[in-house]
Amino acid sequence: MNTQGLPKSMKALVLKHTSEPPTVQNVETPQPTLGSAVVRVLRVKVISYSREVMNGTRNYQFPMPLIPGFSAIGRVAAVGADATKIKPGDLVHMDTTIRSRDNPSDVFLAGVADGYTAGSKRLMKDVWRNWTCAEYCRAPLENLAVLDERRLLGSPGEGGLGYKIDDLSFISTLLVPYGGLKDIELQAGQTVIVAPATGPFGGAAVLVALAMGARVIAMGRNASSLAKLKSTVPTPELVETVQITGDVKTETEALAKFGPADAFFDIGPPEAYQSSHLKSAILSLRHGAKISLMGGYREDVAIPHVVIMHKNMQLRGKWMYERSDIPDLIKLVEHGILKIGEKAGSHTYGSFPLEQWKEAWDLAAEHTGLGDQVLMQP
Template sequence: MKAAVLFEAKTPLSIEDVTVSLPAAREVLIRTHAVGICRSDLHFIDGAFPHPVPTVPGHEAAGVVEAVGSDVAHLKPGDHVITFFTAFCGTCEFCISGRPSLCLDPSTRRPQTAPPRLALGDGTPLAPFLNLSAYAEMMLVHENACVAISKEMPLVQAALIGCAVITGAGAIFNDSKLKPGETVAVIGAGGIGLAAVNSAKIAGAGRIIVIDPVADKRALAEKLGATDTLDAGDPDVGKKVLAMTGGGVNYAIEAVGRPETAELAWAVLRRGGTATILGMIAPGKSVTIPGPSFLSGKRMQGSLLGSTQFPVDMPRLVAMYLDGRLDLDAMVAERITLPEINDAMAKLRTGDTTRSVVVFA
């Protein structure tokens, strides 16, 4: 099969012939239909976050099950599935307490003594990327790294649910538990931020303020439910949010991954408000919060994939799309082929595009 391989950080991806192993116990072989170009992948490709190489990046995908290994209980060939990169064991402390996105149990990975899931044509093993390696015509994953969905769901839009949408929506529904009439500021109008905006509208937010430097993204945020938009380049943007809301928002969602935007999320909160940090702040970077501001009862929390309970939340998001409440069509900026992936990465570096999606024939 064809796959986009990263041989070294800060170099272009290379389209290579790759071999995929047969599914072992509790593994599922998926024919990839669509995979989103996510900034998280770019962090690894550009070397901001270290990762073993060579590897096949990609982690926001949907496809159709081709084959299953032994002991697979809930999936069968022909099932349409969305993948997610935090494969969960189902039995550890985090899983049984309702936090499967935090599971790190090694039982979902292949033993080091077993053949690799993916390898180059000469037999060189490819390091697994976030349990998925989705920039490839096929994915071989643990059964608890994907969930079956309605076959009525278009797979291009379904792919976005695998990262951007569960993260943004989860920040509203799970992390914030936003109630009707409450206010929210979303910093960053990429895929994750836009999903948070749309979800805040579904949850009945009284005011949804979006902060982003790109005018086209602010316009798209308004289409998805933002009541107000502000230019992130305005040096007084924080003060403007406080003035607009009479003291700050109930919830702030940071979807950029920079210390200054995390600090802005804290600054625009009202007393007792909560800031949720979704962006990947690079190693070595720190967030600074004025000590006395803790006396205002504000909270800052981190979140991975919106604290999603995958087998329950993902089909619900599919249902929201099918009944017309969750708008995923507007988030797809362009559909591309695998050989165009480096051009899509270059667009992502500029910050001007929403979501490019690789669609396989």
């Protein structure tokens, strides 16, 4: 097979079992096949709950041994014979959400979880088992989005945005709320309630909604975190804040000061399934409003059914985002409409080699605010 200059072996982080820590090993370098490319991994975004996934605490299912990972920034090293656009040398965003080509409902998160269908589980086990915590990664062509390197990394004096490679990793965080906000067709000029808004994805939702032209009411438990969020965004005059107190009446009265909202975007963590914000936000919506549920709840949540029914509201669930959402969001970044890096309040706390996986995972668990990033650099 033509290796297109790829080395015979590479370093990779290998998880043999959730009861044992992963180890860095020399393994065979993957080769490009039809429909794929091999990418030299430059930066891997470390999700805040990586250690809980890999030690089995979250009970995510995936085949082992496994090279874990998440979305990444990389440079194409070799391509399959059917690649007509992507070429070696391209800087790319590698999306972790893999879908079956003949059944898009078979979907899973590469390097993290094998999904909910027999097809998704087989696809991860037999085809795309290993992911980005390695020097090289083989990925589906459709999961690679070519980035305008000159525009993104070029100097402002030459028409560039002056970002660094680390900054580009924030794209993967922004994609998640973009999927939900686009799914409910958020329009410029509308008002959207985002809750909780002070975590990594909630904060990103505020940035994305503003870039889409909306006004935002950000809800969160911590008043100082809400104040920091408002001071960080590029257009603070378009952000109002309401504290989650646990009392629906108090929250609803606070939300009412800003008038009926057009939409509600929920992205609460698993432990927030009984949070009061779910009800107070819905009670504060106008007739015909739209609701996007992207929270990671594992338990059933209570919603005001009669209000949703009488006000003709649309209630939509959304897991991740559509493939077509990726180039759309990247265009927002490349055009300078959606900021990343320091301009968006993003900060990278460290970029670690594979051997320091524990330090990376521990640090990511500590820093979960808006724009907080920990990266791995294989």
